[in-house]
Amino acid sequence: MKKSHHLALSHDYHLKLVPTSFIDQNKVRTDSFQYTYAHQSFLMVTPGGIAPRGSTVIFRYEVSALEIRYRYTRKPLYHLLTMMCAIVGGIFTVAGIIDRVFFNVHQVLRKKIQLGKQS
Numbered sequence: 080m081k082k083s084h085h086l087a088l089s090h091d092y093h094l095k096l097v098p099t100s101f102i103d104q105n106k107v108r109t110d111s112f113q114y115t116y117a118h119q120s121f122l123m124v125t126p127g128g129i130a131p132r133g134s135t136v137i138f139r140y141e142v143s144a145l146e147i148r149y150r151y152t153r154k155p156l157y158h159l160l161t162m163m164c165a166i167v168g169g170i171f172t173v174a175g176i177i178d179r180v181f182f183n184v185h186q187v188l189r190k191k192i193q194l195g196k197q198s
Contacts, residue, residue, distance in 0.1 A: 087123045087134055092116065094140040102150045113147065 094116045101109045123135075 089135045091119045091137045097143040098146040100148050104151045
């Protein structure tokens with residue numbers, strides 16, 4: 080007696096929805112959804128004479144209980160000024176450290192040359 084195999088194709092779709100709201104600079108709210116999806120197809124093999132009733136399609140969805148809110152906010156001018164002062168101050172600090180290292184190396188080399196120990 081020969082064993083026969085019956086084949087059936089199955090499709091599985093998964094969709095996840097996340098409520099999202101956008102609030103622009105004029106305080107106008109726009110509601111929307113963000114989504115992700117996944118799709119998987121696979122072959123179902125059943126040994127023997129029992130076969131599934133053809134192909135199957137499964138749809139699954141999930142709506143998130145959490146909402147994502149995007150709000151337009153403009154940073155004040157003092158934030159820009161503070162950032163610029165921090166950048167300029169950092170540049171002066173690094174430049175001072177580099178200058179100090181070169182100055183100290185120069186002083187050490189000059190003393191060695193004066194003592195005649197530079198080879």
